[in-house]
Amino acid sequence: MTKLLAALAALALLPAPARAQADGPPRPDLAERVDALVADVVPDVVAYRRHIHENPELSNRETETAAYVAEHLTGLGMEVRTGVARTGVVGVLTGGKPGPTVALRADMDALPVTERVDLPFASTVTTIYNGMEVGVMHACGHDAHVGILMGVAEVLAAVRDELPGTVVFLFQPAEEGAPAGEAPAGAELMVAEGALSGAEAVFGLHVTSAHEVGELKTRPGGMMASADNLEIVVHGKQTHGAYPWGGVDPVATSALVVTGLQTIVSRQMDLTKAPAVVTIGRIDGGVRSNIIPDSVAMIGTIRALDDGMRAELHDRIRRTATDIASSQGATATVTIADEYGYPVTANDAALLDRMAPTLQRVAGDGLDTGVAPVLGAEDFSYFANEVPGLFLWLGVRTPGASDELFPPNHSPLFRIDEDALPLGVRTLAQLAVGYLEGDESAGR
Ligand SMILES: [Zn+2]
Ligand SMILES: [Zn+2]
CATH class of the missing domain: 3.30.70.360 (Alpha-Beta Plaits)
Incomplete structure (x- = not known):
């Protein structure tokens, strides 16, 4: 072996950050920089979430929400498709390096519920639903999902040049069910309209008051x-x-x-x-x-x-x-x-295995990969039936707070502790980076 080959072989055995040091000035690896960027965007995420919370729209009527999201993604320099599955938005962030494509999903719709939470940005929106005047409220926390994914878009756009692959942002309408006569809709229709854009895996999360801030839960196989x-x-x-x-x-x-x-x-x-x-x-x-x-x-x-x-x-x-x-x-x-x-929302066991180190790093002791399944349903299942998918629960209950203060999703008193938002942004951003980098280190 020549000296040069021996040096190269030794270099290849070093972990990525050390390799970067050997090449030139020391710089943190991509995952570390993403963490730092997440901390920077948290105030933005809170503002996005509050804006959407105050301006909720029912299933298949998310026109203002979609416009808000589309403007954000366009401003980040993404390729943006609007009107997907009626009111959905798809943003495509092409990284500066070659690699696979991965998708991240947030649902955008609110519910016909009259808000009773005392918040400065509480919803006062009303509309006609099934011939009745009803209040409209983000009683399932999809406002948090949209805010989180807008923040993830901001973070990943900032490291675009170093991303080894492509990230597809799926902002989905009508998760709570389309109005009569409008099926198929939501995730099912997004899939039919090609929203996955060649993604080979999909990640999503749902906020839940059943779990506390800092907790991130999932399981292999049927979860919902x-x-x-x-x-x-x-x-x-x-x-x-x-x-x-x-x-x-x-x-x-x-x-x-x-x-x-x-x-x-x-x-x-x-x-x-x-x-x-x-x-x-x-x-x-x-x-x-x-x-x-x-x-x-x-x-x-x-x-x-x-x-x-x-x-x-x-x-x-x-x-x-x-x-x-x-x-x-x-x-x-x-x-x-x-x-x-x-359909059943089933997590791909191999994908969960592969992403477990990323999840562990992100949530630490808050991670539980053996949570009990629930009999509620989610149309994330349509994406996960197309490509391997992983869905997670993000706890939004203030640690130690009572059931009374944090009633279940769909309650007019449903609330989230915004301290949960950074973990949501970090989880989706790092899953995307971890997935793309994993494939790179596997020899792409
Ligand atoms: Zn719901
Ligand atoms: Zn929901």
Whole structure:
């Protein structure tokens, strides 16, 4: 081996920062500089979040929010697409070095909830929703998601020249569900419109008052449930309430159907694999005491944390409802509308493994990679069904504060401790950098 080759070989064994020192003046590595930049943008992130909080917009109506985001991304020199999935915004930040593409996602919509939190920037916005005047509030914390991702955009744009790859910023509308007649929407429609822009992995987070500031939680596999709307119409034959034998009673049949549906999860599903839920939330039929009606309609929701169990639940629900109806001489029409349903949000185990050192560095003891799954749903699942995805919970409860002060997401009293925002920015920024650099060190 020549002296030169030996020197090069020794150099290659050194970690990246030391290598930079050997090349020239010492400079912190990219991850360290990103951390310093995160600290600088925190006041901006707080301001973005407050602005969006004060100006909330419902699903598929996020026009002002989208304009605010698009202006920010354009100002950072990104390639920006607007009107994606109606009101979504996609920013593409092409790094100065070659490398892979990774996507970061924030959802932008608010809820028809009248805010009751005493804040100087509380929402006073009202609108007409389903024919009713309602308040509009960021009661799910998507204002924080948008503020955080705007901050991440600022940080990564500042180190653009050294980024080994491309970062796609997905600002998504309608996570809470599109208004009637507007499906597909949200993440599903963004995917269909090519928003992922060649990304090979996607990261997202959700603020939650269930966990405290400084806590970052995730798990491999199913983390949030699939959610499918269920409608069952039981058709009987109308008759006098005093002479039920003259018709077919859909009310009595529906009672059997509801009970039968409850034995699917409790008696037929392998609950050691994952939990599941079938709920009938509304039942509707008849007009007065002495008329057996022609039909009864019921609606409900189906939740699963495993794709196979989701499909099995659908089959068993159809069979249970139709067979019970038929046993009574009635018929049942079962509609499981996956049109408005969300798939299981499942984290890619290999991606979580790969990013665990980054998450560990970012959150330290606050990191938990074995959090229990929840049966709420998220349409981040559509992105994560396209490419490996990782979704995280970001705690926003003041440490030690009560449930009363930090009620669950969707409450009119939902609040976040803004001290949680820096960890949110750092998490997404470092996941992007860690992913891109990981690929570089793997030999790109
Ligand atoms: Zn929500
Ligand atoms: Zn949400």
